[in-house]
Amino acid sequence: MNVVLLGIQGSGKGTQAELLSQKYKLPHINVGDSLRENIQNQTELGKIAKSYIDKGELVPDEYVFAIVEDVLNKAEKGFFLDGFPRNLEQAKFLLSKFKIDKFLLLELDEETAIKRILARRQCKKCKKVYNILFQKPEVENVCDICGGELILREDDNKQAIKKRIEKFHHETEKVIKLFKEQSNFITINAAQSLLAINKEIISKIN
Numbered sequence: 599m600n601v602v603l604l605g606i607q608g609s610g611k612g613t614q615a616e617l618l619s620q621k622y623k624l625p626h627i628n629v630g631d632s633l634r635e636n637i638q639n640q641t642e643l644g645k646i647a648k649s650y651i652d653k654g655e656l657v658p659d660e661y662v663f664a665i666v667e668d669v670l671n672k673a674e675k676g677f678f679l680d681g682f683p684r685n686l687e688q689a690k691f692l693l694s695k696f697k698i699d700k701f702l703l704l705e706l707d708e709e710t711a712i713k714r715i716l717a718r719r720q721c722k723k724c725k726k727v728y729n730i731l732f733q734k735p736e737v738e739n740v741c742d743i744c745g746g747e748l749i750l751r752e753d754d755n756k757q758a759i760k761k762r763i764e765k766f767h768h769e770t771e772k773v774i775k776l777f778k779e780q781s782n783f784i785t786i787n788a789a790q791s792l793l794a795i796n797k798e799i800i801s802k803i804n
């Protein structure tokens with residue numbers, strides 16, 4: 599089962615990909631994480647990617663594609679892919695290389711998305727992410743796992759969020775349009791609780 603999750607920031611697609619990964623025992627693949635792993639492990643691709651990042655440039659698509667192809671090929675039984683594709687070229691690449699069984703779009707209005715992102719807090723030490731709306735820590739501003747201080751990430755300010763949302767509308771909506779032409783495109787209401795979203799997804803992909 600090869601599944602792609604799409605949605606605006608704050609729609610919870612990363613969290614849902616994780617829950618689905620646990621339920622179906624298939625890997626949750628986040629391309630940003632795969633890129634960071636390659637850099638950390640100093641693979642050939644990781645070294646090339648790092649040379650661009652060090653210059654403050656975006657990693658060119660051909661290297662990102664090579665990383666995606668590598669990590670998806672290793673997931674022989676299937677995957678839950680999140681954070682890719684973000685633009686039309688990436689979407690076309692994905693469709694040319696892999697058979698996708700389900701496209702899941704987590705639909706959420708902008709206002710709710712912004713509210714949710716502004717409620718995110720991250721542990722300074724272990725980087726675990728909380729949300730003061732629906733994933734509160736036991737003690738206010740303290741990490742449940744390591745006791746570290748919880749902070750609002752620098753890139754989670756209103757201006758930066760609006761910029762990311764604009765980019766999403768500009769680029770990812772073309773991806774959504776392309777995927778909507780496929781018969782296995784499913785829309786999910788992401789304005790519900792995490793568990794309700796999860797239930798809806800499971801009922802629709804089975």
Ligand SMILES: [Zn+2]
Nearest residue numbers: 721724741744
């Ligand atoms: Zn922590």
